Structure formats: C-alpha cells, structure tokens
Amino acid sequence: MFSDGLKKLINDNLLRIIRDRESGSTASRIIIDGEEYINFSSNDYLGLADHPLIIEAAKRAIDKYGFGAGASRLLSGGTGLHRELEKMIAEFKGTDSALLFNSGYTANISAIPAIADEGDVIFSDELNHASIVDGCRLSKAKKVIYKHGDINHLSELIKKENGNKKVVITDTVFSMDGDIAPLKDIYELCCFLNSKLSTPNSILLYIDDAHGTGVLGKGHGALAHFNIKPEPFITQMGTFSKALGSYGAFIAAQKDVIDWLINTARGFIYSTALPACVIAASIEALRILEGEPALVEKLWQNRERLFKGIKDLGLDTLLSQTPIIPVVVGDVGTTIKFSKHLIKKHIYAPAIRPPTVKIPRIRFTVTAAHTEKDIDKLLEALSTA
Numbered sequence: 316m317f318s319d320g321l322k323k324l325i326n327d328n329l330l331r332i333i334r335d336r337e338s339g340s341t342a343s344r345i346i347i348d349g350e351e352y353i354n355f356s357s358n359d360y361l362g363l364a365d366h367p368l369i370i371e372a373a374k375r376a377i378d379k380y381g382f383g384a385g386a387s388r389l390l391s392g393g394t395g396l397h398r399e400l401e402k403m404i405a406e407f408k409g410t411d412s413a414l415l416f417n418s419g420y421t422a423n424i425s426a427i428p429a430i431a432d433e434g435d436v437i438f439s440d441e442l443n444h445a446s447i448v449d450g451c452r453l454s455k456a457k458k459v460i461y462k463h464g465d466i467n468h469l470s471e472l473i474k475k476e477n478g479n480k481k482v483v484i485t486d487t488v489f490s491m492d493g494d495i496a497p498l499k500d501i502y503e504l505c506c507f508l509n510s511k512l513s514t515p516n517s518i519l520l521y522i523d524d525a526h527g528t529g530v531l532g533k534g535h536g537a538l539a540h541f542n543i544k545p546e547p548f549i550t551q552m553g554t555f556s557k558a559l560g561s562y563g564a565f566i567a568a569q570k571d572v573i574d575w576l577i578n579t580a581r582g583f584i585y586s587t588a589l590p591a592c593v594i595a596a597s598i599e600a601l602r603i604l605e606g607e608p609a610l611v612e613k614l615w616q617n618r619e620r621l622f623k624g625i626k627d628l629g630l631d632t633l634l635s636q637t638p639i640i641p642v643v644v645g646d647v648g649t650t651i652k653f654s655k656h657l658i659k660k661h662i663y664a665p666a667i668r669p670p671t672v673k674i675p676r677i678r679f680t681v682t683a684a685h686t687e688k689d690i691d692k693l694l695e696a697l698s699t700a
C-alpha cells in the first residue's frame with residue numbers, strides 16, 4: 316500500500332531509518348553496532364543526561380512513587396514533585412505560574428490552539444519548529460507566516476490584520492539553523508502595539524525556548540539573554556528534554572494563562588502525567604543548572620572553538636549563533652556522502668534533509684561534555700572531507 320511512496324523516498328535519498336544506540340549518555344559519545352563515535356548530534360547541551368545526582372534523584376522517586384503515573388494530572392497522576400517543579404520553573408523564568416506538559420511537541424500542539432482561537436490571528440516565523448506548525452494547524456485562528464526573523468515583514472503583516480487577539484509565535488533558537496530570533500525587536504513591536512490598544516495585552520508573544528533554556532541568558536533562556544522582562548503578554552514554552560538532560564516540557568506564564576491551559580489544553584487534559592521519576596530528574600537538573608554556572612560557560616567555550624574552526628575551513632554555517640552549527644556541503648547526495656565520511660572518522664553527525672529543512676546540511680551540536688580534543692578531531696575530519 317505504501318511501497319510506491321517508500322520507493323520514491325529511497326530513490327530521492329530521503330528514506331529515514333532508525334539507528335538505536337548501545338551506549339548510555341549521548342552528549343559526547345555514542346555506540347552504534349558496537350562502534351564508538353564522538354557524537355555531535357545530541358541536544359544534551361550540558362551533558363546532564365547521565366549526571367549521577369540526576370540518576371540518584373530519579374531512583375529515589377521510583378522507590379517512593381513507583382514508575383507509571385497511572386492517570387492524567389486532573390485525575391490522580393500528579394505528585395508533590397510535579398507541583399514543586401512547576402514552582403521552580405515559574406521562579407526560574409520569572410513568571411507567576413507554570414504548567415508541565417509531557418513533551419515539547421505536546422506543549423506546542425496543545426497550548427497554541429488553546430491560546431489562539433477562532434477570530435484570533437497567529438503570526439508565525441516561517442522556520443518555526445514542526446510542533447509549532449502543527450499547533451497552528453490545530454488552532455482555529457487565522458495563520459499568517461512571516462519571513463524568517465524579518466521584523467519589518469512581521470510589523471507590516473500585524474498592522475494589516477484584524478483579530479480579537481494577535482499572537483506572535485517564534486522559536487528563540489531555531490533548531491536546524493542555530494540562529495537566534497530577533498526577540499528584542501519582536502518584544503518592542505508587541506509593547507508598542509499593545510500601548511496603542513484599548514484592550515490591554517491583546518497582542519501576545521509565545522516563545523518556544525526549547526533550545527534557549529539552559530543555553531542562553533546564563534541558562535535562564537532567551538528573555539534573560541535579551542534582558543527582556545517577562546511581561547504578562549509573554550508566554551514561554553521550554554523543554555526539559557534538551558539542555559536539562561531529562562524529558563518533558565513546560566509553559567511559564569501569567570496565572571490566568573496557566574489556569575486557561577489547565578482547562579482547555581487537550582494534550583494536558585487527555586494524557587497521562589509524566590512519571591514522578593522524570594519530574595525528580597528535571598528538578599535535580601534545574602538545581603545543577605542554577606548551581607553550576609561553569610557548565611554553561613564550558614558549553615559556550617566549546618561552541619566558540621568549534622565555530623571558529625569550521626569558519627577557518629571556509630565552510631558555510633548559515634546563520635548559526637549557538638551550539639547548533641549547520642554545515643552546508645551540497646545537495647542531498649553530497650550531504651549523505653559527507654556524513655558517511657565523518658562516520659568513517661568515528662564522528663557521528665547525521666545529514667538533515669528535506670522535508671525537515673529546505674537546504675540539506677550536516678547539523679552539528681556541540682556540548683559542554685566535549686573535550687577540546689573531540690572538537691579538534693571533528694575539525695580534522697572536516698578538513699579532509
């Protein structure tokens with residue numbers, strides 16, 4: 316039934332296959348089919364996924380709460396740990412409330428339709444993550460796409476459209492390009508437009524800080540990076556699955572937004588809560604992030620070393636400004652060959668192809684767990700490719 320579609324994917328070099336690993340942590344090493352590689356494909360930016368304190372915290376929670384949560388939060392799935400983590404996240408992000416979601420994907424596909432409804436207009440960056448795209452598809456609001464990071468285009472479009480509420484949605488760090496959204500400009504535009512309206516805060520800003528949390532703003536995320544106050548019109552989404560080395564996601568916002576999500580976000584209401592051991596791991600990860608600023612500093616030192624080395628080789632890194640560094644080497648076939656060359660050199664960094672991105676690329680992510688030697692090995696492999 317699907318064989319023609321699959322054949323076409325094979326012919327176009329676009330067939331995706333799953334490669335499972337045999338190793339534990341993924342931050343800097345990965346074992347696949349018995350071979351060890353230096354891994355440059357993990358979003359575990361701070362190398363926390365196998366931190367002994369996090370593992371201990373998860374084990375203690377299993378001993379106390381068992382494994383499965385058994386029900387959704389609105390039934391009996393939540394624990395004191397869920398509450399504690401929400402309180403910590405609200406403080407960490409400077410909001411008065413927060414709500415946990417089972418993943419970043421679930422948060423976006425649940426919160427966006429709850430926040431933007433019929434009669435509203437969503438303005439979404441053209442390179443926003445697929446989970447935002449899907450959240451927009453599920454929303455009954457009108458969708459308007461603005462050119463990537465283009466504040467003038469966004470401003471023109473917002474002024475043209477009428478809607479009860481206007482919701483600007485952007486990734487803070489774009490996950491395939493590694494650039495940072497012009498958040499200060501977007502924020503100032505929202506402030507300006509809100510100041511002209513009779514209904515306060517009817518221009519909302521929804522940011523997906525999945526790759527900003529733990530990375531930007533000394534770990535606090537994109538608002539801290541740009542020195543932006545977490546105003547009531549801003550809703551911040553973030554994940555525990557990347558720099559925090561755990562799993563799950565959150566929305567941090569004003570209390571009425573959170574109360575609204577508790578009552579209307581379908582992925583929150585109709586899904587089993589995260590297990591307490593996952594929450595315990597996230598709590599511990601947040602404590603480590605706040606207590607060990609050297610981790611974020613190391614991440615950025617590594618990023619600068621790798622980025623400078625790649626630039627010195629004259630390679631195209633698109634607009635990368637973060638530990639996500641795409642390298643464009645040619646069409647899909649060339650990109651796959653390039654990735655295979657790296658594999659031979661014991662470096663793991665898969666090719667990213669359409670439809671995930673329009674321009675094929677190798678996406679390198681560097682973490683605090685890499686050594687200078689790891690980075691130099693990658694640079695050497697790139698120079699011989």
Ligand SMILES: Cc1ncc(COP(=O)(O)O)c(C=O)c1O
Pocket residue numbers: 418419420421423444446486488490523525526554555556563564
């Ligand atoms: C920008 C962005 N938002 C959301 C998600 C989804 O997060 P999760 O992996 O926790 O579902 C991702 C992860 O791939 C992402 O890169």
